[in-house]
Amino acid sequence: MDAERWDQLLDAYRAPLPSPVLRARVLAAAPRPPTWSRVAGRRMRAWAPGAGLAAAGLAGVLFGVVLSGSGLETSADTLLAEAGPYDEAVLNVDGGR
Amino acid sequence: MQAVEDPDGELVQRAGRGDPTAAQALVARKLPRVLALAYRTLDDAAEAEDVAQEAMLKVWRHAPAWRPGKARFDTWLHRVALNLCYDRLRRRREQPVADLPERVDPGFGPDRGLRAADVGRRVAAALQALPERQRDAVVLCHYQELGNIEAAEVMGVSVEALESLLSRGRRSLRGALADMKNEVAEV
Incomplete structure (x- = not known):
């Protein structure tokens, strides 16, 4: 049998072509172009740990400021309450400036 | 190593x-x-569809990070598909014969007629009767039209080993189909 006839014989064993359903299933799973929301989502995911840490730090600082502020007021009131008449006059003069 | 030129x-x-x-x-x-490739390796249309789908899903998973490397995409894809076929053949060997799925013929157009289908089934039977590695060599080189170097790469053997498998496979096929040499002209 010559090569050409041999090839012809083997080619009689045909394979099926992909069905439209298979084609559609494969194409449905293909990578999609990046959309704005997905890019933003990816960026958000990348920044989230840093943003969380910064927020926690800021909250700590604010809490500290509030605590120390109320402490100062308390000590000023106490000072005024405990002040004698002379001290009170001096304090009022200083406070009036 | 220099990157190979890849048409895909x-x-x-x-x-x-x-x-x-x-x-x-x-x-x-x-x-x-x-x-x-999957159909001629597994001789089962339904399983071949599953393998083709799985192989293409692997393509989508790897495509975003694909960089031209030492292997061509087509060679890589053949290797992926063949490995998926090997998994199924292994499972088939572990299953009792009664549980094997019914083979589905791909079908032929009305113009091709019964004769072509008969010849095709004879060739299929002869091909499936070959030892696995010989059959793979014939499928990759004849049907998939891969070069010997690529086929050897897909099968993970040396080019010499591939040529030996191919030669033995072709000889066995010629022996099995010797009585069909007059049928060819009619196909």
């Missing part, structure tokens, strides 16, 4: 970036090839 490389990268035109072109170019 750019298409794969574009598909990986989400270009739908590239994905369609890649499916049109590769899905029939993968399906044909």
Whole structure:
């Protein structure tokens, strides 16, 4: 049998072509172009740990400021309450400036 | 090592970036090839479809990070598909014969007639009767039209080993189909 006839014989064993359903299933799973929301989502995911840490730090600082502020007021009131008449006059003069 | 020239490389990268035109072109170019490889390796249309789908899903997973490397995309894809076929053949060997799925004939158009289908089934039977590695060599080199170097790479053997498998496979096929030499002209 010559090569050409041999090839012809083997080619009689045909394979099926992909069905439209298979084609559609494969194409449905293909990578999609990046959309704005997905890019933003990816960026958000990348920044989230840093943003969380910064927020926690800021909250700590604010809490500290509030605590120390109320402490100062308390000590000023106490000072005024405990002040004698002379001290009170001096304090009022200083406070009036 | 120098990167090989890959006719599919750019298409794969574009598909990986989400270009739908590239994905369609890649499916049109590769899905029939993968399906044909799986069908002639497994001789089962339903299983071949599953393998083709799985192989293409692997393509989508790897496409976004695909970089031209030492292997061509087509060679890589054949290797992926063949490995999926080996998994199924292994499972088939572990299953009792009664549980094997019923083989589905791919069918022929009305113009091709019964004769072509008969010849095709004879060739299929002869091919399936070959030892696995010989059959793979014939399928890759004859039906998939891979070069010897690529086929050897897909099978993970040396080119010499591939040539030996191919030669033995062809000899066995010629022996099995010797009585059909007069049928060819009628197909």
